[in-house]
Amino acid sequence: MALIKWRPARDLDPLDLLTGFRSELDQLVEKTLSPFRGGRTGLFEGAWVPVVDVFEDDDRVVVKADLPGIEKKDIDVSIQGDTLIIKGEKKQEEEVTEKDYHRLERVYGSFQRVIQLPSKVDAQGIKAACRDGVLEISLPKKEEVKARKIEIGE
Amino acid sequence: MQSTNESPFLVPPVGIREEDDRVVIQAELPGVTRENLDLIVEEDDLTIRGVRPAADEKLRTVYSEHPAAEFRRRFVLGNIIDRGRIEASLKDGILEVVLYKTKEETPRRIEVS
Numbered sequence: 001m002a003l004i005k006w007r008p009a010r011d012l013d014p015l016d017l018l019t020g021f022r023s024e025l026d027q028l029v030e031k032t033l034s035p036f037r038g039g040r041t042g043l044f045e046g047a048w049v050p051v052v053d054v055f056e057d058d059d060r061v062v063v064k065a066d067l068p069g070i071e072k073k074d075i076d077v078s079i080q081g082d083t084l085i086i087k088g089e090k091k092q093e094e095e096v097t098e099k100d101y102h103r104l105e106r107v108y109g110s111f112q113r114v115i116q117l118p119s120k121v122d123a124q125g126i127k128a129a130c131r132d133g134v135l136e137i138s139l140p141k142k143e144e145v146k147a148r149k150i151e152i153g154e
Numbered sequence: 155m156q157s158t159n160e161s162p163f164l165v166p167p168v169g170i171r172e173e174d175d176r177v178v179i180q181a182e183l184p185g186v187t188r189e190n191l192d193l194i195v196e197e198d199d200l201t202i203r204g205v206r207p208a209a210d211e212k213l214r215t216v217y218s219e220h221p222a223a224e225f226r227r228r229f230v231l232g233n234i235i236d237r238g239r240i241e242a243s244l245k246d247g248i249l250e251v252v253l254y255k256t257k258e259e260t261p262r263r264i265e266v267s
Contacts, residue, residue, distance in 0.1 A: 054217055106168065
């Protein structure tokens with residue numbers, strides 16, 4: 001675990017202290033749980049972690065996860081509040097013994113990715129589809145968080 | 155990720171296995187379609203190049219774990235590979251390249267009468 005520099009609160013404002021502490025704790029949590037990109041990690045339940053991109057526009061959040069060669073039935077997508085969970089299993093296509101391989105870089109086995117969404121979303125409108133080995137999830141933003149133009153009165 | 159004097163690219167993980175009459179390469183190229191894939195054999199080199207299409211212009215990137223949009227990997231083909239008989243197929247982001255061995259290299263069963 002990387003050492004996080006300890007920065008004592010600069011003033012004694014209790015709110016400042018609380019905010020400072022929390023963001024450092026968040027950083028600590030992020031650094032500890034941040035998965036090794038696309039590879040193996042011991043901290044998640046899975047054997048490997050898929051590479052993910054997150055996009056958004058005014059109406060929705062789009063999450064794309066690299067899941068090459070994985071069938072729909074082996075993928076599980078669920079939402080809990082602002083958290084999206086993608087998990088499943090990557091199975092080997094055919095029965096091949098290790099001795100036949102010159103190189104075996106592809107990782108198999110169970111995977112899990114927990115993604116903190118940048119916005120509140122409407123769970124009812126979530127759509128997910130798999131194409132060319134990429135799982136694309138479209139999550140409509142909740143009405144109340146959509147940007148609203150404010151008219152300036154006279 | 156690697157970069158040379160050209161633009162940076164991602165190196166796709168592969169599985170390479172050998173059977174009696176062929177060598178099979180499986181490469182993970184998620185997001186790549188046939189139109190965006192190039193397979194080039196030049197002398198002893200086999201180069202795989204695939205490009206992931208950019209996201210919809212209207213979308214802003216919150217974060218991306220892909221430092222580059224291009225996959226690239228090069229392999230050196232041994233003399234046992236028949237350059238004229240290479241097959242490739244792409245499905246669900248997995249590219250499978252079948253490199254058949256030359257007839258001389260392929261073990262030939264001799265029927266015993």
